Amino acid sequence: LEDNVRKAEAYLDAIRARGILNRIGGEDRPAIGGETFDTISPVDLKPLARVARGGERDIAAAAKAAKAAQPGWTATGGAKRREVLHAIADAIEENAEEIAFMECLDTGQAVRFMAKAALRGAENFRYFADRAPGARNGLSLPAKGQANITTRVPVGPVGVITPWNTPFMLSTWKIAPALAAGCTVVHKPAEFSPITASLLVRIAEKAGLPPGVWNTVNGFGEDAGAELTRHPDIKAIAFVGESRTGSMIMKQAADTLKRFHFELGGKNPVIVFKDADLERAADAVLFMIYSLNGERCTSSSRLLVDAEIADRFLAKLAERVRAIRVGHPLDPETVVGPLIHPVHEKKVLDYIEIGRQEGAVVAAGGTRYEGPGGGCYVAPTLFTGADNRMRIAQEEIFGPVLTAIAFHSEDEAVALANDTEYGLAAYLWTSDVTRAFRVSEQIEAGMIWVNSENVRHLDTPFGGVKASGMGRDGGDWSFDFYMETKNVSFAT
């Protein structure tokens, strides 16, 4: 730990020295009005770095730079874009330690997960790099008297707005396909955790990305974020964040007729049937809610467990929850670090209180945790004896809090799983393959994992239904969003 803290301080000193500025047209720029804000450490609440607080004029400058760079980047062609994106991936790998350590300090996420998240970021660039040459590939659709050539072109400059939970990985996940498709980008990172976004754009330009292709404007959602969604030269908004913010963005952007891609909140069920491999299921249940501090859109925050095995399963689970290592995010032993910010810590603790008042039983945790630095630590918490109508079963808590509910039949399990406004992910544990198919068919979710935790294959579609989002990322789905389909019809 001491070694990691020492190294992190050295990285941070360099960042503090230059401050976190906006990056527009290949230049570091303070906010035009000179305003700044501090990003704070969730470990001890001390300021980490001073950040430019962008607004309308900064967004206008960034949109102008992105618009100016658009024709050149389109003309660059897929093969060259492939080369540049691979160079960015190489550079991310070279800087992976700095990225991981800064992500830990800025978000409170544990280094054991952030080290992998940094490399996942490089993988995202490599995957879309290899697809860049084929992004325009179209179809030939012959018809009577006409020959049709259907192809795709970049939609134009796009706005990317990201949340604070795993900001580096999520930024790469949205920006890599946009660049591969030939779009230029204005990125507005989350105000709670802006550090790694500022590293990322610099890394990309050093690796050969032309100036203006990728611009980053820091600031708050209600000013920089909202201005980005309203700007007429921004043709699409790729947004990851809360469901209610998604709906605000639709309203804000309505006058400029943008296309949207929304990855929003979740209240994802994990259903454990009595015929499941219960050891594996328990491992996955723990991992999918307590890793990444529970601050994860695909976390399985509702456990639906067969009543016949519930007592035994939950008793064992509670024991394991109590044993989870909470600690400093840079400690390699830590599983759960401090939550992002005192505001979020309060939200999570308030939900724990609500759960108690609603009559659920606190089987583990249920309190703040006195961690190193005295920051925003919350003990991993398990509620049992809950009812699906309780707020702790319906609302996204986005912390290390699991709500367990027993079910008595397969039909009841399905009904409970679907009884939520969200529909991002679901997890099923059963050894009966027919049941797995039957239940998956009925579950209202964009992604279902059977006998597995969340494992991502970049070829597969990622996204949610209901209040969890619209549109899909991954494979060609990402290009469908970042590109317009165009048909040219020839008389024959």
Ligand code: NAD
């Ligand atoms: P948030 O909606 O508060 O903020 C996300 C981003 O939107 C931030 O950059 C913020 O500044 C910006 N923003 C806020 N108001 C805005 C406005 N009016 N106009 C434009 N931009 C605005 O979300 P958060 O609290 O940062 O992140 C947590 C949420 O993100 C959770 O709901 C989580 O489930 C969701 N999430 C979803 C996915 C997914 O893939 N579905 C992945 C990660 C996180």
